[in-house]
Amino acid sequence: MAGEKIDRRVKYTKMVLEESFITLMEKKDISKITIKEICEKADINRSTFYAHYSDQYDLLRKIENKFLADIQAYLENFDKKYTEDILLITEKIFQYIRKNARICRLLLSERGDFTFQKKIMKLVYDLIISEITGDNKITKEDAEYVYSFTVSGCVGFVQKWLDDGMKKSPRYMAEIIVNLILGLINLLKNGAPEGQYAAKI
Amino acid sequence: MAGEKIDRRVKYTKMVLEESFITLMEKKDISKITIKEICEKADINRSTFYAHYSDQYDLLRKIENKFLADIQAYLENFDKKYTEDILLITEKIFQYIRKNARICRLLLSERGDFTFQKKIMKLVYDLIISEITGDNKITKEDAEYVYSFTVSGCVGFVQKWLDDGMKKSPRYMAEIIVNLILGLINLLKNGAPEGQYAAKI
DNA sequence: CGGTTTGTCAACACCGTGTTTGATAAATAA
Protein backbone atom coordinates (compact mmCIF):
# COMPACT_ATOMS: atom_id res chain seq x y z
CA MET A 1 0.00 0.00 0.00
CA ALA A 2 2.97 2.31 0.59
CA GLY A 3 4.06 4.43 -2.39
CA GLU A 4 5.38 1.82 -4.78
CA LYS A 5 7.47 3.69 -7.32
CA ILE A 6 5.37 4.48 -10.33
CA ASP A 7 6.81 4.71 -13.83
CA ARG A 8 7.17 8.36 -14.86
CA ARG A 9 5.33 7.64 -18.09
CA VAL A 10 2.37 6.28 -16.19
CA LYS A 11 2.29 9.29 -13.93
CA TYR A 12 2.19 11.61 -16.91
CA THR A 13 -0.42 9.58 -18.76
CA LYS A 14 -2.78 9.42 -15.82
CA MET A 15 -2.30 13.08 -15.08
CA VAL A 16 -3.20 14.33 -18.54
CA LEU A 17 -6.05 11.86 -18.90
CA GLU A 18 -7.58 12.96 -15.62
CA GLU A 19 -7.12 16.61 -16.49
CA SER A 20 -8.70 16.15 -19.91
CA PHE A 21 -11.59 14.20 -18.43
CA ILE A 22 -12.30 16.74 -15.72
CA THR A 23 -12.31 19.55 -18.25
CA LEU A 24 -14.81 17.64 -20.35
CA MET A 25 -16.95 16.83 -17.33
CA GLU A 26 -17.29 20.53 -16.62
CA LYS A 27 -18.84 21.00 -20.03
CA LYS A 28 -21.09 18.00 -20.51
CA ASP A 29 -22.56 14.90 -18.95
CA ILE A 30 -20.35 11.86 -18.55
CA SER A 31 -22.63 9.77 -20.73
CA LYS A 32 -21.87 12.04 -23.68
CA ILE A 33 -18.13 11.92 -23.19
CA THR A 34 -16.30 9.43 -25.40
CA ILE A 35 -12.98 7.80 -24.66
CA LYS A 36 -11.74 8.95 -28.05
CA GLU A 37 -12.50 12.52 -27.01
CA ILE A 38 -10.67 12.22 -23.70
CA CYS A 39 -7.60 10.79 -25.41
CA GLU A 40 -7.46 13.32 -28.23
CA LYS A 41 -7.63 16.20 -25.77
CA ALA A 42 -4.89 14.60 -23.67
CA ASP A 43 -2.88 13.59 -26.73
CA ILE A 44 -2.67 10.00 -25.53
CA ASN A 45 -3.31 6.92 -27.57
CA ARG A 46 -6.63 5.26 -26.94
CA SER A 47 -5.10 1.87 -26.23
CA THR A 48 -3.06 3.50 -23.49
CA PHE A 49 -6.28 4.61 -21.91
CA TYR A 50 -7.48 1.02 -21.85
CA ALA A 51 -4.26 -0.03 -20.19
CA HIS A 52 -5.28 2.02 -17.15
CA TYR A 53 -9.06 2.33 -17.16
CA SER A 54 -11.89 0.22 -18.48
CA ASP A 55 -14.07 3.20 -19.41
CA GLN A 56 -15.08 6.75 -18.42
CA TYR A 57 -16.92 5.54 -15.36
CA ASP A 58 -13.93 3.63 -14.12
CA LEU A 59 -11.79 6.74 -14.55
CA LEU A 60 -14.30 8.76 -12.57
CA ARG A 61 -14.36 6.16 -9.82
CA LYS A 62 -10.59 6.39 -9.53
CA ILE A 63 -10.71 10.16 -9.33
CA GLU A 64 -13.32 9.82 -6.61
CA ASN A 65 -11.19 7.41 -4.63
CA LYS A 66 -8.24 9.73 -4.81
CA PHE A 67 -10.39 12.58 -3.56
CA LEU A 68 -11.62 10.40 -0.72
CA ALA A 69 -8.07 9.55 0.28
CA ASP A 70 -7.10 13.23 0.18
CA ILE A 71 -9.96 14.20 2.48
CA GLN A 72 -9.08 11.39 4.82
CA ALA A 73 -5.46 12.50 4.99
CA TYR A 74 -6.57 16.07 5.57
CA LEU A 75 -8.78 15.03 8.46
CA GLU A 76 -6.16 12.84 10.07
CA ASN A 77 -3.59 15.59 9.98
CA PHE A 78 -6.08 17.94 11.43
CA ASP A 79 -7.89 16.21 14.23
CA LYS A 80 -4.80 15.71 16.32
CA LYS A 81 -4.46 19.40 16.96
CA TYR A 82 -8.01 20.64 17.29
CA THR A 83 -9.87 17.47 18.03
CA GLU A 84 -12.02 19.03 20.70
CA ASP A 85 -13.59 21.83 18.72
CA ILE A 86 -16.36 20.55 16.47
CA LEU A 87 -17.18 23.90 15.02
CA LEU A 88 -13.59 24.54 14.03
CA ILE A 89 -13.23 21.16 12.36
CA THR A 90 -16.43 21.74 10.43
CA GLU A 91 -15.31 25.16 9.36
CA LYS A 92 -12.02 23.73 8.15
CA ILE A 93 -13.91 21.27 5.99
CA PHE A 94 -15.83 24.03 4.28
CA GLN A 95 -12.56 25.82 3.76
CA TYR A 96 -11.16 22.70 2.20
CA ILE A 97 -14.08 22.53 -0.20
CA ARG A 98 -13.64 26.13 -1.21
CA LYS A 99 -9.91 25.70 -1.73
CA ASN A 100 -10.52 22.67 -3.92
CA ALA A 101 -13.55 24.20 -5.59
CA ARG A 102 -12.89 22.81 -9.03
CA ILE A 103 -12.89 19.14 -8.13
CA CYS A 104 -15.56 19.66 -5.47
CA ARG A 105 -17.96 21.22 -7.95
CA LEU A 106 -17.53 18.11 -10.00
CA LEU A 107 -17.79 15.49 -7.30
CA LEU A 108 -20.01 17.09 -4.69
CA SER A 109 -22.48 19.15 -6.72
CA GLU A 110 -25.81 17.95 -8.10
CA ARG A 111 -24.12 16.38 -11.09
CA GLY A 112 -21.97 14.15 -8.90
CA ASP A 113 -22.70 10.64 -7.70
CA PHE A 114 -24.92 10.68 -4.62
CA THR A 115 -23.66 7.37 -3.28
CA PHE A 116 -20.13 8.70 -3.32
CA GLN A 117 -21.20 11.95 -1.72
CA LYS A 118 -22.84 10.09 1.12
CA LYS A 119 -19.63 8.15 1.63
CA ILE A 120 -17.72 11.42 2.03
CA MET A 121 -20.25 12.85 4.43
CA LYS A 122 -20.26 9.70 6.53
CA LEU A 123 -16.51 9.97 6.85
CA VAL A 124 -16.71 13.54 8.06
CA TYR A 125 -19.81 13.08 10.16
CA ASP A 126 -18.48 10.03 11.98
CA LEU A 127 -15.36 11.90 12.95
CA ILE A 128 -17.24 14.92 14.21
CA ILE A 129 -19.91 12.97 15.99
CA SER A 130 -17.52 10.74 17.86
CA GLU A 131 -16.35 13.88 19.62
CA ILE A 132 -19.81 14.53 20.95
CA THR A 133 -21.22 11.15 21.83
CA GLY A 134 -17.91 9.54 22.64
CA ASP A 135 -18.55 5.87 23.23
CA ASN A 136 -22.13 6.55 24.26
CA LYS A 137 -23.49 5.14 21.04
CA ILE A 138 -27.12 5.89 20.61
CA THR A 139 -28.74 2.50 20.48
CA LYS A 140 -32.28 3.56 19.79
CA GLU A 141 -34.00 1.61 17.07
CA ASP A 142 -34.59 4.63 14.89
CA ALA A 143 -31.04 5.93 15.20
CA GLU A 144 -29.91 4.44 11.90
CA TYR A 145 -32.74 6.15 10.05
CA VAL A 146 -31.89 9.47 11.65
CA TYR A 147 -28.29 8.81 10.66
CA SER A 148 -29.26 8.28 7.02
CA PHE A 149 -31.37 11.40 7.15
CA THR A 150 -28.55 13.49 8.56
CA VAL A 151 -25.85 12.26 6.21
CA SER A 152 -28.00 12.88 3.13
CA GLY A 153 -29.04 16.21 4.57
CA CYS A 154 -25.40 17.23 4.80
CA VAL A 155 -24.92 16.35 1.14
CA GLY A 156 -27.83 18.58 0.14
CA PHE A 157 -26.57 21.30 2.42
CA VAL A 158 -23.13 21.35 0.81
CA GLN A 159 -24.66 21.18 -2.66
CA LYS A 160 -26.78 24.21 -1.93
CA TRP A 161 -23.68 26.09 -0.89
CA LEU A 162 -21.80 25.07 -4.03
CA ASP A 163 -24.72 25.94 -6.29
CA ASP A 164 -24.96 29.37 -4.70
CA GLY A 165 -21.34 30.03 -5.58
CA MET A 166 -20.11 29.59 -2.02
CA LYS A 167 -21.01 33.13 -1.09
CA LYS A 168 -21.55 32.44 2.59
CA SER A 169 -18.41 32.02 4.66
CA PRO A 170 -17.22 28.60 5.81
CA ARG A 171 -17.77 29.82 9.34
CA TYR A 172 -21.38 30.71 8.65
CA MET A 173 -22.04 27.33 7.03
CA ALA A 174 -20.34 25.49 9.85
CA GLU A 175 -22.45 27.23 12.47
CA ILE A 176 -25.71 26.31 10.79
CA ILE A 177 -24.86 22.70 10.13
CA VAL A 178 -23.39 22.04 13.55
CA ASN A 179 -26.50 23.55 15.04
CA LEU A 180 -28.68 21.25 12.96
CA ILE A 181 -26.68 18.16 13.78
CA LEU A 182 -26.65 18.85 17.51
CA GLY A 183 -30.36 19.56 17.38
CA LEU A 184 -31.05 16.23 15.71
CA ILE A 185 -28.94 14.33 18.22
CA ASN A 186 -30.79 16.04 20.98
CA LEU A 187 -34.09 15.15 19.39
CA LEU A 188 -33.03 11.54 19.20
CA LYS A 189 -32.05 11.47 22.85
CA ASN A 190 -34.97 13.33 24.36
CA GLY A 191 -37.78 12.89 21.85
CA ALA A 192 -39.85 15.73 20.43
CA PRO A 193 -39.22 18.93 22.39
CA GLU A 194 -42.70 20.12 23.21
CA GLY A 195 -44.79 17.10 22.41
CA GLN A 196 -45.92 18.87 19.22
CA TYR A 197 -45.94 15.74 17.25
CA ALA A 198 -47.30 13.48 19.96
CA ALA A 199 -50.33 15.73 20.20
CA LYS A 200 -51.00 15.25 16.51
CA ILE A 201 -51.25 11.50 16.56
CA MET B 1 -53.01 18.90 -22.28
CA ALA B 2 -56.21 16.91 -21.77
CA GLY B 3 -56.05 13.27 -22.90
CA GLU B 4 -55.69 13.56 -26.64
CA LYS B 5 -56.54 10.14 -28.00
CA ILE B 6 -53.37 8.19 -28.54
CA ASP B 7 -53.08 5.54 -31.19
CA ARG B 8 -53.29 2.10 -29.62
CA ARG B 9 -50.15 1.04 -31.46
CA VAL B 10 -48.19 3.88 -29.89
CA LYS B 11 -49.48 2.95 -26.48
CA TYR B 12 -48.31 -0.61 -26.96
CA THR B 13 -44.92 0.36 -28.30
CA LYS B 14 -44.19 2.71 -25.42
CA MET B 15 -45.44 0.18 -22.93
CA VAL B 16 -43.20 -2.67 -24.04
CA LEU B 17 -40.21 -0.39 -24.50
CA GLU B 18 -40.59 0.98 -20.99
CA GLU B 19 -41.09 -2.49 -19.57
CA SER B 20 -38.02 -3.81 -21.37
CA PHE B 21 -35.95 -0.86 -20.27
CA ILE B 22 -36.99 -1.11 -16.63
CA THR B 23 -36.16 -4.81 -16.59
CA LEU B 24 -32.73 -4.06 -17.96
CA MET B 25 -32.22 -1.22 -15.49
CA GLU B 26 -32.80 -3.66 -12.65
CA LYS B 27 -29.89 -5.73 -13.88
CA LYS B 28 -27.29 -3.20 -14.96
CA ASP B 29 -26.33 0.43 -15.13
CA ILE B 30 -28.01 2.62 -17.72
CA SER B 31 -24.68 3.43 -19.35
CA LYS B 32 -24.24 -0.23 -20.24
CA ILE B 33 -27.70 -0.60 -21.76
CA THR B 34 -27.84 -0.32 -25.54
CA ILE B 35 -30.84 0.74 -27.58
CA LYS B 36 -30.45 -2.38 -29.68
CA GLU B 37 -30.80 -4.42 -26.50
CA ILE B 38 -33.93 -2.61 -25.35
CA CYS B 39 -35.59 -3.10 -28.73
CA GLU B 40 -34.71 -6.75 -29.09
CA LYS B 41 -36.15 -7.54 -25.67
CA ALA B 42 -39.29 -5.59 -26.49
CA ASP B 43 -39.47 -6.96 -30.03
CA ILE B 44 -39.73 -3.49 -31.48
CA ASN B 45 -37.83 -2.17 -34.46
CA ARG B 46 -34.98 0.16 -33.60
CA SER B 47 -36.22 2.89 -35.91
CA THR B 48 -39.52 2.85 -34.01
CA PHE B 49 -37.61 3.53 -30.82
CA TYR B 50 -36.08 6.63 -32.38
CA ALA B 51 -39.56 7.80 -33.36
CA HIS B 52 -40.36 8.18 -29.67
CA TYR B 53 -37.12 8.68 -27.78
CA SER B 54 -33.75 10.10 -28.62
CA ASP B 55 -31.82 7.67 -26.39
CA GLN B 56 -31.90 5.68 -23.14
CA TYR B 57 -31.59 8.80 -21.04
CA ASP B 58 -34.52 10.43 -22.77
CA LEU B 59 -36.58 7.32 -22.13
CA LEU B 60 -35.65 7.39 -18.47
CA ARG B 61 -36.53 11.07 -18.20
CA LYS B 62 -39.98 10.33 -19.60
CA ILE B 63 -40.50 7.52 -17.14
CA GLU B 64 -39.50 9.90 -14.36
CA ASN B 65 -41.94 12.57 -15.53
CA LYS B 66 -44.76 10.07 -15.62
CA PHE B 67 -43.93 8.99 -12.08
CA LEU B 68 -43.89 12.60 -10.96
CA ALA B 69 -47.30 13.20 -12.50
CA ASP B 70 -48.68 10.08 -10.83
CA ILE B 71 -47.48 11.18 -7.42
CA GLN B 72 -48.92 14.62 -7.96
CA ALA B 73 -52.28 13.19 -8.91
CA TYR B 74 -52.19 10.91 -5.90
CA LEU B 75 -51.52 13.82 -3.58
CA GLU B 76 -54.20 16.03 -5.09
CA ASN B 77 -56.80 13.33 -4.74
CA PHE B 78 -55.77 12.79 -1.22
CA ASP B 79 -55.26 16.12 0.45
CA LYS B 80 -58.84 17.22 0.05
CA LYS B 81 -60.05 14.62 2.49
CA TYR B 82 -57.35 14.46 5.10
CA THR B 83 -55.58 17.71 4.58
CA GLU B 84 -55.26 18.49 8.26
CA ASP B 85 -53.45 15.36 9.38
CA ILE B 86 -49.76 15.56 8.49
CA LEU B 87 -48.91 12.20 9.91
CA LEU B 88 -51.62 10.46 7.92
CA ILE B 89 -50.56 12.11 4.66
CA THR B 90 -46.98 11.08 5.29
CA GLU B 91 -48.00 7.54 6.08
CA LYS B 92 -49.98 7.38 2.85
CA ILE B 93 -46.91 8.40 0.91
CA PHE B 94 -44.89 5.55 2.35
CA GLN B 95 -47.76 3.24 1.51
CA TYR B 96 -47.68 4.54 -2.04
CA ILE B 97 -43.98 3.79 -2.28
CA ARG B 98 -44.48 0.27 -1.01
CA LYS B 99 -47.34 -0.37 -3.42
CA ASN B 100 -45.23 0.84 -6.33
CA ALA B 101 -42.09 -0.78 -5.04
CA ARG B 102 -40.70 -1.84 -8.41
CA ILE B 103 -40.57 1.59 -10.00
CA CYS B 104 -39.66 3.23 -6.71
CA ARG B 105 -36.66 0.99 -6.26
CA LEU B 106 -35.52 2.17 -9.65
CA LEU B 107 -36.19 5.88 -9.31
CA LEU B 108 -35.81 6.53 -5.60
CA SER B 109 -33.06 4.15 -4.53
CA GLU B 110 -29.34 4.89 -4.54
CA ARG B 111 -29.06 4.08 -8.24
CA GLY B 112 -31.60 6.75 -9.17
CA ASP B 113 -30.99 10.37 -10.08
CA PHE B 114 -30.58 12.50 -6.98
CA THR B 115 -31.77 15.70 -8.65
CA PHE B 116 -35.00 14.00 -9.60
CA GLN B 117 -35.39 12.54 -6.12
CA LYS B 118 -35.06 15.97 -4.57
CA LYS B 119 -37.74 17.23 -6.92
CA ILE B 120 -40.11 14.55 -5.65
CA MET B 121 -39.33 15.27 -2.02
CA LYS B 122 -39.81 19.00 -2.50
CA LEU B 123 -43.23 18.31 -3.92
CA VAL B 124 -44.23 16.22 -0.93
CA TYR B 125 -42.49 18.36 1.64
CA ASP B 126 -44.01 21.61 0.41
CA LEU B 127 -47.46 20.14 0.65
CA ILE B 128 -46.95 18.82 4.15
CA ILE B 129 -45.20 21.89 5.44
CA SER B 130 -47.78 24.34 4.19
CA GLU B 131 -50.16 22.70 6.65
CA ILE B 132 -47.93 23.55 9.54
CA THR B 133 -46.54 26.98 8.82
CA GLY B 134 -49.52 28.21 6.82
CA ASP B 135 -48.58 31.57 5.39
CA ASN B 136 -46.12 32.24 8.20
CA LYS B 137 -43.17 31.66 5.91
CA ILE B 138 -39.97 31.45 7.81
CA THR B 139 -37.95 34.31 6.49
CA LYS B 140 -34.74 33.70 8.34
CA GLU B 141 -31.65 33.95 6.27
CA ASP B 142 -30.59 30.38 6.90
CA ALA B 143 -34.02 28.92 6.16
CA GLU B 144 -33.16 27.98 2.60
CA TYR B 145 -30.12 26.02 3.76
CA VAL B 146 -32.19 24.18 6.33
CA TYR B 147 -34.69 23.52 3.56
CA SER B 148 -32.01 21.97 1.34
CA PHE B 149 -30.80 19.94 4.27
CA THR B 150 -34.26 18.63 5.06
CA VAL B 151 -35.25 17.76 1.50
CA SER B 152 -32.03 15.83 0.90
CA GLY B 153 -32.39 14.22 4.28
CA CYS B 154 -35.79 12.91 3.27
CA VAL B 155 -34.29 11.38 0.15
CA GLY B 156 -31.70 9.54 2.20
CA PHE B 157 -34.34 8.51 4.69
CA VAL B 158 -36.51 6.91 2.01
CA GLN B 159 -33.49 5.28 0.40
CA LYS B 160 -32.52 3.69 3.67
CA TRP B 161 -36.01 2.27 3.96
CA LEU B 162 -35.94 0.90 0.41
CA ASP B 163 -32.47 -0.59 0.86
CA ASP B 164 -33.62 -2.33 4.04
CA GLY B 165 -36.41 -4.02 2.12
CA MET B 166 -39.13 -1.78 3.59
CA LYS B 167 -39.39 -3.91 6.70
CA LYS B 168 -40.59 -1.12 8.94
CA SER B 169 -44.22 -0.11 8.55
CA PRO B 170 -45.22 3.08 6.70
CA ARG B 171 -46.66 4.28 9.99
CA TYR B 172 -43.36 3.79 11.79
CA MET B 173 -41.47 5.63 9.07
CA ALA B 174 -43.97 8.45 9.01
CA GLU B 175 -43.71 8.98 12.73
CA ILE B 176 -39.94 9.28 12.67
CA ILE B 177 -39.74 11.61 9.72
CA VAL B 178 -42.55 13.89 10.85
CA ASN B 179 -40.84 14.11 14.20
CA LEU B 180 -37.58 15.07 12.54
CA ILE B 181 -39.18 17.66 10.29
CA LEU B 182 -41.10 19.30 13.11
CA GLY B 183 -37.97 19.28 15.22
CA LEU B 184 -36.03 21.08 12.53
CA ILE B 185 -38.72 23.68 12.03
CA ASN B 186 -38.73 24.27 15.72
CA LEU B 187 -34.99 24.60 15.76
CA LEU B 188 -35.19 27.18 13.02
CA LYS B 189 -37.77 29.20 14.88
CA ASN B 190 -36.30 29.10 18.34
CA GLY B 191 -32.60 28.46 17.84
CA ALA B 192 -30.60 25.74 19.57
CA PRO B 193 -32.60 24.25 22.43
CA GLU B 194 -30.16 24.39 25.33
CA GLY B 195 -27.49 26.66 24.01
CA GLN B 196 -25.28 23.63 23.51
CA TYR B 197 -23.83 24.95 20.39
CA ALA B 198 -23.62 28.57 21.46
CA ALA B 199 -21.44 27.54 24.37
CA LYS B 200 -18.98 25.95 21.98
CA ILE B 201 -18.30 29.03 19.88
C1' DC C 1 26.60 0.54 -19.38
C1' DG C 2 23.55 -3.50 -21.22
C1' DG C 3 19.65 -6.52 -20.58
C1' DT C 4 15.01 -6.77 -19.20
C1' DT C 5 10.72 -5.04 -18.18
C1' DT C 6 6.94 -2.25 -19.13
C1' DG C 7 4.27 1.53 -21.11
C1' DT C 8 2.93 3.61 -25.39
C1' DC C 9 1.49 3.60 -30.06
C1' DA C 10 -0.59 2.66 -34.93
C1' DA C 11 -3.51 -0.50 -37.29
C1' DC C 12 -7.09 -3.76 -37.19
C1' DA C 13 -11.89 -5.88 -37.21
C1' DC C 14 -16.11 -5.19 -34.93
C1' DC C 15 -20.48 -3.34 -33.34
C1' DG C 16 -23.89 -0.01 -32.01
C1' DT C 17 -25.80 4.35 -33.83
C1' DG C 18 -28.96 7.15 -36.14
C1' DT C 19 -31.21 7.95 -40.45
C1' DT C 20 -33.64 6.87 -44.78
C1' DT C 21 -36.26 4.11 -47.96
C1' DG C 22 -40.70 2.05 -49.44
C1' DA C 23 -43.87 -1.61 -48.33
C1' DT C 24 -47.46 -3.24 -45.16
C1' DA C 25 -51.00 -3.23 -41.84
C1' DA C 26 -53.48 -1.26 -38.29
C1' DA C 27 -56.34 2.57 -36.57
C1' DT C 28 -59.37 6.34 -37.34
C1' DA C 29 -62.98 9.20 -39.67
C1' DA C 30 -66.81 9.66 -42.72
Added chain:
DNA sequence: TTATTTATCAAACACGGTGTTGACAAACCG
Protein backbone atom coordinates in the same frame (compact mmCIF):
# COMPACT_ATOMS: atom_id res chain seq x y z
C1' DT D 1 -68.05 -0.44 -45.18
C1' DT D 2 -64.70 2.37 -47.62
C1' DA D 3 -61.24 5.87 -47.81
C1' DT D 4 -57.58 8.14 -45.56
C1' DT D 5 -54.24 8.69 -42.29
C1' DT D 6 -50.56 7.08 -39.52
C1' DA D 7 -47.48 3.82 -37.09
C1' DT D 8 -44.48 0.01 -37.57
C1' DC D 9 -41.16 -2.67 -39.90
C1' DA D 10 -37.24 -4.68 -42.65
C1' DA D 11 -33.33 -3.50 -45.02
C1' DA D 12 -29.53 -0.97 -46.06
C1' DC D 13 -26.60 2.87 -45.30
C1' DA D 14 -22.48 5.67 -43.75
C1' DC D 15 -20.42 6.84 -39.62
C1' DG D 16 -17.93 6.71 -35.50
C1' DG D 17 -16.61 4.84 -31.18
C1' DT D 18 -14.88 0.40 -29.17
C1' DG D 19 -11.57 -2.84 -27.56
C1' DT D 20 -7.63 -5.73 -28.91
C1' DT D 21 -3.34 -6.87 -31.54
C1' DG D 22 1.85 -7.05 -32.05
C1' DA D 23 5.84 -3.85 -32.82
C1' DC D 24 8.63 -0.28 -30.93
C1' DA D 25 10.81 2.75 -27.51
C1' DA D 26 11.39 4.54 -23.14
C1' DA D 27 12.20 3.65 -18.22
C1' DC D 28 14.12 0.74 -14.80
C1' DC D 29 17.66 -2.20 -12.39
C1' DG D 30 21.89 -4.57 -11.58
